[in-house]
Amino acid sequence: MTISHPEFNEKTTATEVASAFAGQIQGKNVVITGVGPNSLGEALALSIATQKPANLFLASRTETKVQEVANKVQALAPGTAVETVILNLASQQSVHAAASKIQGLVDHIDIIINNAGMMVLDRDATEEGIEIQFGTNHIGHFLFTNLLMAQLKNAAKASGPGSTRIINVTSAGHRLSPIRFHDYNFEGKDIPSDERPPDGLPPMFxxxxxxxxxxxxYGQSKTANILFTVYLTQHLASAGIVSYSVHPGSIWTGLSRNLDESANETMSKTSNFWKTADQGAATMLVAAFDPNLKVVSDPSAVYLSDCQFATAVPHAVSLKPAERLFRLSEELVGEQFPL
Known part of the structure; x- marks a missing residue:
């Protein structure tokens, strides 16, 4: 399986991708999390809006910020139906409320792009006491997606196999850590060797x-995004739903707002090419709309970067930890989700 546009690369923009896949976007109900001004979420919303989706659901924890983007969407594409949704992924109560609002407005969802994310260096926790990055970047999206599963399955029944998709935004940072099943809150508990960071990392890690x-x-949470994708791919194929995980590339966004000067300096050395938000959103749109990606035959072939398939490290694409993470996630949200 290959991407339908081999010429797409790190410099390709979401605007270009949306134009290429206009026929796949038109008439679709699309949900995007993490939408705020000057963000990847905004770039996604603006590019998709130009191609006549049926409904755009823009989710953010801050009402003023998501409304600002909604106003830009309506100015750019006046005919686009836009709904703003308040979603705080660090609160399972908020996740339930956000999903409930969407459920009350549409009976089917074609595309979910789980784009929201955070990165912090100091310990913090969600309302439920889960380490903040794991709880926000993975557990919040895990719950949100599963609560909307009936709407996704309805879309798949109507549109044919592979058009309904769940996109989970990850990062090359997944290389830093597997899932620490024995110590996912980083409390200093003893963990087995296969849950430890890779050898040879600098002392700062x-x-x-x-x-x-x-x-x-952060690395653990990004590994979780890919493993969640692997699990969904395995268990939703029969329902006609596919899932991909995307590394958007190096972009200066609000993700780094919680980092100090030293940490930002470290971040600045991680890439030789820094993308605009429009370029950063491009790979998500390839994953969401490229008609060539209707089937995932290999669960390890779910990771994209620079608008093409890429290779994730083994701890992020293995079936056993994917299954184990799904069970742990169910435990942490207090609900079971048979797919």
Whole structure:
């Protein structure tokens, strides 16, 4: 399986991708999380809006910010139906409320792009006491997606196999850590060797005396995004739903707003090419709308970067930890989701 546009690369923009896949976007109900001004979410919303989707659901924890983007969408594409949704992924109560609002407005959802994410270096927790990056970047999206599963399955029944998709935004940072099933909150508990960070990482990635390291916690959450995709791919194929996980590339966005000067300097050295938001959103749209990607035959072939397939590290694409993570996630939200 290949991407339908081999010429797409790190410099391709979401605007270009949306134009290429206009026929796949038209008439679709699309949900995007993490939508705020000057963000990847905004770039996604604006590019999709130009191609006549049926409905755009823009989700953010901050009402003023998501409304600002909604206003831009309506100015750019006046005929687009836009709904704003308040979604705080660090609160399972908020996730339930957001999903309930969408459920009350449409009976089917064609595309969910789980774009929201955060990165912090200091320990924090969700309302439920889960480490903030794991709880927000993965658990919040896990719950949100599963609560909307009936709407996704309805769309798949009507549109044919592979047109209904779940896109989970990850990062090359997944290389920093597997899932620490014995210590997912980074409390300093003893963990087996297969849950430890890879050998050879610089000292800045070592756990502190408290057991916490924000970089590793971020890496764990990004591994979780890919493993969630692997699980969905395995269990939703029969329903006609596919899932892909996307590394958007290096972009200066609000993700780094919680980092200090030293951490931002470290981030600046991680890439030789820094994308605009429009370029950063491009790979998500390839994953969401490229008609060539209707089937995932290999569960490890779910990771895209720079608008093409890429290789994730083994701990992020293995079936056993994907299954184990799904069970842990169900436990942490107090609900079971048979797919």
């Amino acid at each position: 070592s756990p502190t005396a408290s057991g916490y390291n924000g970089w590793l916690a």
